[in-house]
Amino acid sequence: MGSSGGGCCQCCFSFIFTVGLTALFMWLSLRTSKPSCSIQYFYLPALNKTLNDTGNRTLYVSLSLKNGNKDKGIYYDNVNLNFSLPNTSKPVGNASIPKFYQGHKKRALKKVDLGSDKLNWTAVSGSVYPNGSTYFRVDLETKVRFKIIFWRTKRHKLKVGADVEVNASGTKVNKKDVKLSAADHQLASYSGQLWVLLNFLVFILLNPW
Numbered sequence: 001m002g003s004s005g006g007g008c009c010q011c012c013f014s015f016i017f018t019v020g021l022t023a024l025f026m027w028l029s030l031r032t033s034k035p036s037c038s039i040q041y042f043y044l045p046a047l048n049k050t051l052n053d054t055g056n057r058t059l060y061v062s063l064s065l066k067n068g069n070k071d072k073g074i075y076y077d078n079v080n081l082n083f084s085l086p087n088t089s090k091p092v093g094n095a096s097i098p099k100f101y102q103g104h105k106k107r108a109l110k111k112v113d114l115g116s117d118k119l120n121w122t123a124v125s126g127s128v129y130p131n132g133s134t135y136f137r138v139d140l141e142t143k144v145r146f147k148i149i150f151w152r153t154k155r156h157k158l159k160v161g162a163d164v165e166v167n168a169s170g171t172k173v174n175k176k177d178v179k180l181s182a183a184d185h186q187l188a189s190y191s192g193q194l195w196v197l198l199n200f201l202v203f204i205l206l207n208p209w
Helices: 001-032 120-124 186-206
Strands: 036-043 060-064 071-074 080-086 092-098 101-102 105-112 136-150 156-166
Touching: 036 136, 060 080, 060 092, 080 105, 092 105, 101 186, 136 186
Parallel strands: none
Antiparallel strands: 036 060, 060 105, 071 101, 071 136, 080 092, 080 136, 136 156
């Protein structure tokens, strides 16, 4: 009888261990990470004092988007960029990048040219410090869906932004990419919901009656 009881315990342990591994595998498969967004290039020739010419008032920007997910693609809706002056919140201009798909572990470089007809030059020129430097606020907003094997998640809002310091040459001061920081935690909340769902699944499997 003792031997039978030991076998039953061993069977239960094996079952619990299998369920645990299954839950862990599902968690790793469903867990998502938001894309990393940063400003790689930022140049406004009209602010370049060495040119001594304010005729070219086009703002040239290169946006880097990285999908760090190992096995998940990302569908982006239109990516909206808003440019403003951080100290006064005065709008400078806006641009939009058409929706696109990004494969797993891929990086996309999107170029945006904000022409003089879309740039509030009066606001920009009035914000320049005596040393020729100024600041821009860049805010990015879009919605993303994750592709997990053949399944697509619902849309999740992504809103990030950062201040970009520009020098007297009209380029960003920071030589490295300027990372846009998250303004909300909706994607983290989504991962938390998945973890709650998996815990509930384990509970059901361990308590079938």
